[in-house]
Amino acid sequence: MKTGKIPKATITRLSFYYRQLELLEFDGYRMVSSEKLAWLCQVNPAQVRKDLGYFGEFGVRGVGYDVIDLQQEIKKILAVNRNWNMGIVGIGNLGSALLQHQNFPTRGFSFVAAFDSDENKIGKVLSSGLMIKDIRDLKETVKELNIEIGVITTPPSVAQGVADIFSEAQVNALLNFSPTQIHVPETCLVENIDFTIKLDILTYKLKNEI
Amino acid sequence: MKTGKIPKATITRLSFYYRQLELLEFDGYRMVSSEKLAWLCQVNPAQVRKDLGYFGEFGVRGVGYDVIDLQQEIKKILAVNRNWNMGIVGIGNLGSALLQHQNFPTRGFSFVAAFDSDENKIGKVLSSGLMIKDIRDLKETVKELNIEIGVITTPPSVAQGVADIFSEAQVNALLNFSPTQIHVPETCLVENIDFTIKLDILTYKLKNEI
Numbered sequence: 001m002k003t004g005k006i007p008k009a010t011i012t013r014l015s016f017y018y019r020q021l022e023l024l025e026f027d028g029y030r031m032v033s034s035e036k037l038a039w040l041c042q043v044n045p046a047q048v049r050k051d052l053g054y055f056g057e058f059g060v061r062g063v064g065y066d067v068i069d070l071q072q073e074i075k076k077i078l079a080v081n082r083n084w085n086m087g088i089v090g091i092g093n094l095g096s097a098l099l100q101h102q103n104f105p106t107r108g109f110s111f112v113a114a115f116d117s118d119e120n121k122i123g124k125v126l127s128s129g130l131m132i133k134d135i136r137d138l139k140e141t142v143k144e145l146n147i148e149i150g151v152i153t154t155p156p157s158v159a160q161g162v163a164d165i166f167s168e169a170q171v172n173a174l175l176n177f178s179p180t181q182i183h184v185p186e187t188c189l190v191e192n193i194d195f196t197i198k199l200d201i202l203t204y205k206l207k208n209e210i
Numbered sequence: 211m212k213t214g215k216i217p218k219a220t221i222t223r224l225s226f227y228y229r230q231l232e233l234l235e236f237d238g239y240r241m242v243s244s245e246k247l248a249w250l251c252q253v254n255p256a257q258v259r260k261d262l263g264y265f266g267e268f269g270v271r272g273v274g275y276d277v278i279d280l281q282q283e284i285k286k287i288l289a290v291n292r293n294w295n296m297g298i299v300g301i302g303n304l305g306s307a308l309l310q311h312q313n314f315p316t317r318g319f320s321f322v323a324a325f326d327s328d329e330n331k332i333g334k335v336l337s338s339g340l341m342i343k344d345i346r347d348l349k350e351t352v353k354e355l356n357i358e359i360g361v362i363t364t365p366p367s368v369a370q371g372v373a374d375i376f377s378e379a380q381v382n383a384l385l386n387f388s389p390t391q392i393h394v395p396e397t398c399l400v401e402n403i404d405f406t407i408k409l410d411i412l413t414y415k416l417k418n419e420i
Contacts, residue, residue, distance in 0.1 A: 008252060008411065009219065015410040023391065042218060057321035078410045079417035093310065101387040107406045131218070149412060173412040179313040181233065189415050191408040195308070196317045198401040200225040200288045201218065202359060202383040205399050206288035
């Protein structure tokens with residue numbers, strides 16, 4: 001995987017900044033200082049300025065950032081100012097939950113296809129209107145529907161096989177919910193979601209801060 | 211919320227280090243250098259040394275860290291060297307998926323109670339063996355089963371109400387999967403899980419690195 005010059009932590013924080021800016025807009029704010037944005041995101045103001053500084057000059061000294069403009073700028077940076085088509089493999093409880101999760105479409109991430117290998121599931125129409133397809137039709141569906149992001153919600157034992165199929169189908173970005181490490185070619189990107197990392201933060205704080 | 215002297219990002223990284231150390235152990239490694247650990251976690255070696263340095267002296271200069279010992283130390287720091295009892299509210303698809311997710315018990319996080327407000331669900335026995343309880347029994351169950359962490363998987367519209375109930379029941383650590391901001395007293399800790407932040411990282415990389 002090629003690594004750019006921008007730290008991954010900066011990209012993650014941009015995501016947080018963007019979400020706080022949405023909330024500020026919702027609450028009627030038009031401008032925000034780097035101090036306030038930093039406080040809301042639990043980082044220091046210098047960090048906010050440094051992170052944004054990688055991409056240009058956005059704020060006005062002594063005035064702060066325009067809440068709506070900065071959202072647009074961050075959306076452009078993160079490439080979420082457009083729609084992305086996603087395919088998901090493994091339609092168990094977690095897969096079904098994600099397909100119904102309102103946060104994805106709101107942010108421009110659309111599930112356009114759902115796959116499974118279970119004969120009892122294939123052909124079933126989900127409440128979203130999608131029909132569960134045979135995993136063997138993945139490659140052809142990726143082309144047909146222009147799927148750019150693959151989501152894996154299978155049991156760990158088959159996650160690697162699914163990653164291989166996505167990768168062969170030229171889907172170069174994978175979001176892996178299966179609690180296992182998957183290996184992909186250098187041209188493919190993987191992000192893992194591990195629910196338990198947030199629990200480690202909670203237990204640390206429970207022990208040390210309360 | 212009181213904030214300790216240790217940055218939250220350090221705690222998050224300790225979680226990552228720990229997971230990589232597990233994999234190293236699984237692969238048969240007994241020692242690891244800060245360089246290798248840093249590379250595996252996509253941070254720089256100075257960061258690894260700085261993060262661990264907050265808590266003591268763990269490595270041997272020129273030799274590195276003992277893979278098993280460092281895991282134990284990090285588990286102690288994160289307070290995950292013991293079992294934690296969790297209660298979950300909202301037994302839809304996501305709630306059911308989490309209850310079955312093998313990663314939680316493996317890491318010492320046990321769901322000991324599941325709650326819902328839906329009359330059709332209350333009393334149903336889940337595949338894990340837990341019976342879905344009435345949300346109105348939460349306070350009493352928390353005491354009885356010593357629940358220390360609350361997990362919220364309800365629709366956004368009721369998440370705040372559930373957080374209030376947990377908080378009244380003296381559950382001071384909440385893991386919120388509902389895509390909404392919840393407000394809690396200063397003595398309560400909340401971690402939010404937003405699946406779409408990882409997607410922002412993927413789309414950024416797709417645009418800039420491939």
